[in-house]
Amino acid sequence: MRARHPPRHDRAGGGAAGPGRRRSRLGLRSRVTVTFGLGALALSATMAGLTYFTARQFILNERQTAILRQAYVNASLARSSLREVNPDIPQLLSSLDTVAGSTSVLELRDQWYATSLTVSKDAIPVGLRSLVLSGAPAMQRFALGNTPEMVVGLPIPSVDASYFEVFSLEDPSRTLRILALALAGAALVTTAAGAVIGRWASGRALRPLAQVSKAAETVAGGSLDTRLLAAGDPELSALADSFNRMTEALQERINHEVRFTSDVSHELRSPLTTLATALGVLESHRDELPDRSRHALDLLSAELRRFQRMVGDLLEISRMDTGSAELLLDEVEVGELARHAAVAGGAAAVPVDVDPTLVGVRLTVDKRRIERVVTNLVANADHHAGGVTRLSVEPGPGVVRLVVADRGPGVSPGERDRIFERFYRGQAAGQRGASTGTGLGLSLVAEHVRLHGGRVWVETGAGGENRFVVELPVADPRAHEADEADEAEDADQADQAAIGGVPSGVDTSAPGGQAP
Amino acid sequence: MSNRILLVEDDERIRASMRLALEDEGYEVEEAGSGEEGLERFGEQPADVVLIDLMLPGMDGFECCRQLRRTSAVPVIMVTARTDTHDVVAGLEAGADDYVTKPFVAKELAARIRALLRRSRSVDDPAVLNFGDVEVRPDEGTVRRGGDEVHCTRTEFRLLSELAANPGKVLSREQLLDRVWGYDYFGDGRLVDVHIRRLRTKIEADPALPRHILTVRGMGYKLAP
Numbered sequence: 001m002r003a004r005h006p007p008r009h010d011r012a013g014g015g016a017a018g019p020g021r022r023r024s025r026l027g028l029r030s031r032v033t034v035t036f037g038l039g040a041l042a043l044s045a046t047m048a049g050l051t052y053f054t055a056r057q058f059i060l061n062e063r064q065t066a067i068l069r070q071a072y073v074n075a076s077l078a079r080s081s082l083r084e085v086n087p088d089i090p091q092l093l094s095s096l097d098t099v100a101g102s103t104s105v106l107e108l109r110d111q112w113y114a115t116s117l118t119v120s121k122d123a124i125p126v127g128l129r130s131l132v133l134s135g136a137p138a139m140q141r142f143a144l145g146n147t148p149e150m151v152v153g154l155p156i157p158s159v160d161a162s163y164f165e166v167f168s169l170e171d172p173s174r175t176l177r178i179l180a181l182a183l184a185g186a187a188l189v190t191t192a193a194g195a196v197i198g199r200w201a202s203g204r205a206l207r208p209l210a211q212v213s214k215a216a217e218t219v220a221g222g223s224l225d226t227r228l229l230a231a232g233d234p235e236l237s238a239l240a241d242s243f244n245r246m247t248e249a250l251q252e253r254i255n256h257e258v259r260f261t262s263d264v265s266h267e268l269r270s271p272l273t274t275l276a277t278a279l280g281v282l283e284s285h286r287d288e289l290p291d292r293s294r295h296a297l298d299l300l301s302a303e304l305r306r307f308q309r310m311v312g313d314l315l316e317i318s319r320m321d322t323g324s325a326e327l328l329l330d331e332v333e334v335g336e337l338a339r340h341a342a343v344a345g346g347a348a349a350v351p352v353d354v355d356p357t358l359v360g361v362r363l364t365v366d367k368r369r370i371e372r373v374v375t376n377l378v379a380n381a382d383h384h385a386g387g388v389t390r391l392s393v394e395p396g397p398g399v400v401r402l403v404v405a406d407r408g409p410g411v412s413p414g415e416r417d418r419i420f421e422r423f424y425r426g427q428a429a430g431q432r433g434a435s436t437g438t439g440l441g442l443s444l445v446a447e448h449v450r451l452h453g454g455r456v457w458v459e460t461g462a463g464g465e466n467r468f469v470v471e472l473p474v475a476d477p478r479a480h481e482a483d484e485a486d487e488a489e490d491a492d493q494a495d496q497a498a499i500g501g502v503p504s505g506v507d508t509s510a511p512g513g514q515a516p
Numbered sequence: 517m518s519n520r521i522l523l524v525e526d527d528e529r530i531r532a533s534m535r536l537a538l539e540d541e542g543y544e545v546e547e548a549g550s551g552e553e554g555l556e557r558f559g560e561q562p563a564d565v566v567l568i569d570l571m572l573p574g575m576d577g578f579e580c581c582r583q584l585r586r587t588s589a590v591p592v593i594m595v596t597a598r599t600d601t602h603d604v605v606a607g608l609e610a611g612a613d614d615y616v617t618k619p620f621v622a623k624e625l626a627a628r629i630r631a632l633l634r635r636s637r638s639v640d641d642p643a644v645l646n647f648g649d650v651e652v653r654p655d656e657g658t659v660r661r662g663g664d665e666v667h668c669t670r671t672e673f674r675l676l677s678e679l680a681a682n683p684g685k686v687l688s689r690e691q692l693l694d695r696v697w698g699y700d701y702f703g704d705g706r707l708v709d710v711h712i713r714r715l716r717t718k719i720e721a722d723p724a725l726p727r728h729i730l731t732v733r734g735m736g737y738k739l740a741p
Contacts, residue, residue, distance in 0.1 A: 269597045270527050272619035277533035280622040284540055308619055326601055330689065330705055331734040340701040362734070368702050 032202035033195050040194020041187065048183035055179055059172045064150070067167045068139070071152040073097065074104060075163040082108065082159040089113050101168035107133070108161040119144070119166050124151055132162050141169070148173050208236045212243060222323050224251040257318075264318075268311050272304075279304055306438065313440040317422070320447045327366045327451055334361045334400050337370060338393050341402075345375035346382075353392040363400060363472060369448040370472075373456075374404065376441035377468050381406035383437050385466055399454070402470040410460040419458065420446040445470070519633055520544045522563035524554035524580060525595065526572050534567075537622035543629070551580030558584060565629050569595045570607055578610040585611035589669045591632035595620070601706065608710035613671040614697060615707075631698035632671070645680035647741040648728055650719050652680045659719070666718050671696060675711050676719070679729065679739040688736035712737055 026034070074096045081092040089106065093115045096104050103119040105112065114120035121129070128140045132153030139152045148169040155162050211228060218226040224247060228240035282289075282297055289297060319325040335354040342352050374391070381388045386407035394401040411419055418424050423439040445468075449456045454472040461467045521543045525531045528549070535545045546563060548554035551572050558566065566584060570577035581592055594612040596603050607615055613632055616625050645652040651660045654677050659666040668676065674696045679687065693703035696711075712731075716723040730740055 269618035270530060274527070274529040274533045276619050277530070277537050277622045281533065281536045281540055311619075324600065328601075328705065336701075344702060364734075368704075371702055 029199065029202045029206060033198040036198025036201070037191055037195035040197075041191040044187035044190035048187045052176070052180055052183055056176050059175060060169075063167075063169065063172050064139075067102075067150060067152060067165070070097065070099065070102070071154060071163070071165045074165060075154040075156060078106060078161065078163050079156045079159055082156070082161055098165070099167075101170065103166045105164040105166065106161060107164070108159070123149075123166060124153070124164055128153055129164075132164065208233075208239065212239065215243065215247075219247055219250070224254060257321075264315075268315075272308055272311060275304055276308060310438040310440070313438050313444055316444060317440060317447065320451070325447075325451060328368070329364050330367055331362050331364050332367060334358055334363050334393055337363065337365065337367065338374075338391055338402060340367075341371045341374035342378075342391050344371045345378040347374070347378045347388045347391065350388050350391055353390065355393055355395050357395050358393055358400060361400065361474065363474065365452060365472065366448075369451065370402075373445050373448050373470055374402070376445045377404040377470075379437065380441055380468075381466070385409065389465065396471060398475065399471045399473055402472065404468045404470075405461060406466050406468075408463070408465045410464050410466050411458050416458050420456070518542055518544045519564040519629075520546060520561070521629065522546045522548060522554060522558055522566045524548045524551060524567065524572065524577070525569045526550060527569075530569075534622070534625075538626070538629075541622075541626045541629075551575030551577065551583075554580055555583055558588070558590075562588065562590060564590070565632055566590055566592045567595055567625075568592060568612070570603060571597060578606055581607065581610040581612055585669070589667065591670055593625075593628055593632065604704070604706055605710055608707065609714070611669065613669060615704075627698070634698070645677065647680060647683060647739060650680075650728065652677055661719050668715070668718060672711060672715050672718070675708075676715055679737065683739050683741045686732045686736050686738045692737070708737070 077096060078092060081087050081095075089108065090113070093104050093106060093113055096115075098104055098115070103114060103116040105114045105120055105124065107113075107121070112121040123144055125140055125142050128138045128151060131138045132155055135155045135157060137152075137154045139150065141148065141150050143149065144166075150167045150169055151164060152167070153162060153164045215226050215228050226247060228243050279297075279301055283301060286294055286297060316325070335352070335358070338354065339352050342348060342350055378388050381404065388404055388406050390403075390405045392403045392405070394403055420442050422443040424443075425439065446456050449470055449472070452472055454470065456468065456470050459467045459469060521538055523531055523534055523538075523545055525534070525547075526549055531547050531549070535547065538545050546557055546561070548557050551568075552575055554566070554568065557563075568577045568580050568584075572580065575583075577594055581594065584590065584592065591614075592612045594607040594610075594615045595618060596607060596615055597618045599617050604615055614628050616628060643653065643655045645654065649662045650666075652673075653659075657670075657673060659668050659673065659676060675692065678692060678695050689705040689708045690701055690703070692708045693699040693705070697703060697707060699707075712729055713723070716726050716729055720726045720728060728740055730738055732738055
């Protein structure tokens, strides 16, 4: 079975290489449209063909019957005239009852007479001529020049003559051509209508699918209370029901996690508060302790601080995961932000360079999160790269870059993405004595920056140092995080109306526009 | 004479450790294990600062704070395990002046208490500040609107005095946090926002359409005379 499978697969693949493969690349809707169009074409072409041939048969039969009747009548008239002595043949021919476009040709003892100058003995097909002359009546369709003609030949043996009548079939041909054109047109219109109906019907049939996909996207975006409405259609309501059950289960689980996080938060924070407060008391009486106890106290304090940081970081991470992290936005001048963050991050002695084009540029950020970002980057540089050497603020297209440079060694290219993972321990880890890191610092940096709609990465500078680049959009992150508005917003909005002439630099619609 | 602190906290060990730390800082500490007990203790002998844990069995910290506010303008610091807008803003709206988040460092708490106890009047303060029908008297610590006294907490009063002393000038949240609460650059702007809202309900005719205490979007607040 398995051995035979590949060639079969190949053959199928080869067979589908033509139009089949192309069609499979079409969407469901296009395929339905094409199928409907082709179906309508086949049906209308068949109907048109049947109509055409039936009509043609009928018209030609009618015409033929009329022609034959007229030819017999004329032949018998000719016979009675020719029985007279010295018949006047030209008068006889002109007296015959002929319809427009028909020509009478008379053969009398090898003499040929005709009512038309163009159609005479030579116009009549030879085969039919000899057949009639030998005494058998005959009828034949033929073309004279480009026009379809029909000739009827009737021998009149009693007077040793033959009567031929040539009829033009041009009229019925034109009728049939017009009919054919009309039918082809109708078939085309039907095909187009089929395609349109196919497109409409498939669109209608797929509309619930579009709704499901839109709802799924909303859910993916974090709105877990999204539900599908089953609009009374039994098939669709089954789909809607299972979709809604899924989102409910999802919401339930996430709510459970959020509750768990909040519970853990409270449960862990209380003992930590007691520990930290009691240790703080011990620390303030440190001088009264014997040496060994003092050493033990220092160890306890250091580890407690680390533990506190770790719990804080874990709670922060879990808030990020459950989407309950909030941005407390403020508009701040970028240089001021960088300088304050450097001081708060323990890098007060490090120079802060602000690009001259960025002086006065205001960013809408959560200051404390940016402060944490800088603090964590400074701590990372202290642990792994000999400390921070420089903090700079650099311009970019629509962004501002906060760059934290250290002494190196540079992060190896393979590790550049991985160092932002949780609890990732790089090759340099553990080289600098007791680690005081929590293993979450850089991953939190990435989360804080992502929450602002920015990016963070590490690159190697000219001197082999690391450059941690935090890129923040100049535009208001509220444009991305529309639901972050706190209650104060309402009051603010009311103020805007009350103040009227708002001072320059106050722009509710596009704070990004304030950047030079 | 040392300042009295009332500690409303259900966790006995936290209470004990905080008492040690605060007594080290020179405060006199009174303990209460529930909101009801806290109100009772405060009724018997008012404290200079009250610390209230938000998660208490029975009457929660928000309710305890609201009830306390009915009778007193005493500075209140709430102790919360969470920093979400909901808890912080609800606590501030219940009448708290400031908040600390567990686990906190005792030194930080002591600094917050000191900032609230600090009298913010300097010698060159004018005796009376007027705007609209409002009269602020920093020397007496009173606010009158249309002649009637408005009851403000000490923090609300300080915030209003700060704004009234700089009429027409935009004061940023950072400046207000620094001058009123003693916070640095990374203080929580929600403290200012909620206090401004509380002030508006007390001195504005229509708090939804304020005419005196105005928001300058992206910059801060200013007082329009």
